[in-house]
Amino acid sequence: MISRRKFLAATSLTGASIVTGNKSFSNFVEQSTILNSPIVISTWNFGIAANAAAWEILKNKGRALDAVEKGVHVPEADPTNSSVGYGGLPDRDGRVTLDACIMDDLGNCGSVAALEHIIHPISVARLVMEKTPHVMLVGSGALQFALEQGFKKENLLTPSSEKAWKQWLKNAKYQPEINVENRLFSPTKLPGNQYNHDTIGMLAMDAAGNLSGACTTSGMAYKMHGRVGDSPIIGAGLYVENEVGGATSTGVGEEVIRNVGSFLVVELMRQGYPPEEACKEAVMRIIRKKPNTAKEIQVGFLALNKKGQYGAYAIQRGFSYAVCDGNNQKLMVKAKSYS
Ligand code: SD4
Numbered sequence: 001m002i003s004r005r006k007f008l009a010a011t012s013l014t015g016a017s018i019v020t021g022n023k024s025f026s027n028f029v030e031q032s033t034i035l036n037s038p039i040v041i042s043t044w045n046f047g048i049a050a051n052a053a054a055w056e057i058l059k060n061k062g063r064a065l066d067a068v069e070k071g072v073h074v075p076e077a078d079p080t081n082s083s084v085g086y087g088g089l090p091d092r093d094g095r096v097t098l099d100a101c102i103m104d105d106l107g108n109c110g111s112v113a114a115l116e117h118i119i120h121p122i123s124v125a126r127l128v129m130e131k132t133p134h135v136m137l138v139g140s141g142a143l144q145f146a147l148e149q150g151f152k153k154e155n156l157l158t159p160s161s162e163k164a165w166k167q168w169l170k171n172a173k174y175q176p177e178i179n180v181e182n183r184l185f186s187p188t189k190l191p192g193n194q195y196n197h198d199t200i201g202m203l204a205m206d207a208a209g210n211l212s213g214a215c216t217t218s219g220m221a222y223k224m225h226g227r228v229g230d231s232p233i234i235g236a237g238l239y240v241e242n243e244v245g246g247a248t249s250t251g252v253g254e255e256v257i258r259n260v261g262s263f264l265v266v267e268l269m270r271q272g273y274p275p276e277e278a279c280k281e282a283v284m285r286i287i288r289k290k291p292n293t294a295k296e297i298q299v300g301f302l303a304l305n306k307k308g309q310y311g312a313y314a315i316q317r318g319f320s321y322a323v324c325d326g327n328n329q330k331l332m333v334k335a336k337s338y339s
Contacts, residue, residue, distance in 0.1 A: 039308050039325040040067060042202035043250045043300065046081055047322030048331060050074045054204055055324050064206040065104045065126075068214035072100075072122050075200050076216055079158045083198040086119045087158040088218020090165050092174065093225045096156040099217055099232035100125045101136075105210035105242040111136040113232040117153045118146045122216045125232070135234065139226070168222050199231050201238060201248025203304040211304065213238045213246040220253070229253025235263035244270045245305035247279070251314070252297040255286045265303050275303035276311025283313050283338055300334075313337060 038058035040051045054071030058064070076085030083089065090096045100121035101111035110129025113136065115121050124146045128137050137145050147153060157165075199217035206212075215238040217231040230253030231237035237253065239262035240246035247265035249256045256262075261282050268278035279301035287294040300314030302321050312321050312334060319334040 037308055037325060038064075038205060038207050039304065039310070039323070040071060040202065040204040041302060041304055041310050041321060041323045042071065043200055043248065043302055043319075043321050044198050045320050045322065045331055046075045046078070046084070046198075047200060047202070047320075048324075048329060049078075050200055050202060051322050051324035051329060054202065055326065055329075058204060058206055059326060061207045063208075064204040064210050064212035065102070067204045067206065068202045068212050069102060069122055069126055071202050071204070072200050072214045072216050073120055076120050076122060079160075082161055082164070082218075083221070084200050084217055085121070086154070086156050087161055088156060089161050089221035090157055090218075091225045091227065092168075092172065092222045094157065094162070094165055095225060096161070096218055097223075097225070098156075099219050099229055099237075100215060101232045101234055101238050102126050102129060102212070102214045103234060103238055103240040103246075104129070104212045105240070107240075107242070109135055109234045111232040111234060112142040112146075113138040113228040114226060115139070115142040115146065117143060117156060118151050119154055119156065120151070122214050124149070124151060125214075125216075136232065138228070165222070172222075174222055174224075199229075199237070199248075199250045201231075201250055201302055203240070203246040203248060203302065203310075205304060205306075205308055209306070211240050211242050211246050211306070213240045213248055215248050230256035230261065233257055235260050237262060239263045239266045241266050241270070243306065245275065245303060247275075247282075247301055247303040249299065249301050250319075251299035255290070255293070255297065255299050259285045259289070261286075261299070261301060265301050269303060269305050274311060275305050275309055276313055279303050279311055279313035280338075283315055287315065287338060294338075300337075 040054040050071040054067040057067040079087035097114045098121040103109040110125040201215040203213045219229045236257045247262040265278045298316045300319040302312045314337045
């Protein structure tokens with residue numbers, strides 16, 4: 001009898017029909033079909049520049065882990081990106097606090113949460129993974145570790161983010177908004193490059209066929225001081241299982257944590273769900289539990305499987321993600337989502 005793994009491997013990818021349990025998938029559209037061909041995907045339109053940096057490593061047969069770290073450095077260092085790293089919108093006390101995590105093909109992972117003053121939290125997360133017996137460091141402990149490792153302490157609050165925060169203070173109303181790209185139905189952008197939220201989650205497969213992922217954000221703008229979202233939580237904001245695939249998330253982190261979203265997406269892919277279907281099911285779990293809340297928020301998942309197939313799904317339309325496989329660098333915008 002043919003084993004499940006052999007069945008999946010033997011199935012032709014285009015127009016494939018995969019049956020798992022009592023669910024059948026056919027004609028899944030978003031995919032790359034060359035096994036072990038390097039590919040990198042990441043959330044939102046700023047993923048294009050990030051993917052280009054990651055590709056520099058992948059094209060030279062570098063490791064996916066190095067690619068995702070270098071890739072997300074781009075938005076982390078960009079002062080005009082107000083939802084990741086330097087220039088990120090602060091919490092309600094005016095403090096920029098960053099969350100990030102990274103995971104490699106061997107199941108190693110590292111994470112930092114509520115880290116202040118360091119432009120590249122993803123690299124601190126990597127060192128937590130590589131140089132400590134721990135997975136996660138938070139707040140002042142994460143900063144202490146970063147400084148010990150030679151990172152420079154910097155002011156991450158740019159004049160434009162400070163101005164936006166002062167504006168927000170006038171009403172000081174904290175309510176996660178549906179992301180703006182849904183309303184405008186264009187890739188996310190507020191006046192002056194202000195994004196009220198939008199994490200970069202990046203997944204890559206290298207020439208050796210190994211997978212890694214990274215996720216980094218300044219979190220929800222004007223959050224309570226000390227609030228940690230899904231992005232640095234392994235299994236919520238990011239999960240990678242080298243035999244199966246990887247997933248990452250963006251949007252209102254509380255709902256992703258409650259449903260252990262990225263782990264769920266990977267486990268569904270293990271059962272044979274194509275990436276987009278796995279993302280859709282993870283979104284539906286959120287919606288089924290809280291149908292009323294879900295109408296008001298955005299959550300999106302992005303996934304890449306071991307075959308290099310990718311897909312995404314979000315509560316609200318307009319979720320965009322960037323794909324780079326060397327020949328192509330493209331931005332996919334989800335025209336159809338749950339809402
Ligand atoms: C968080 N998931 O802190 C992050 C924010 C975000 O798109 O992605 N936004 O909850």
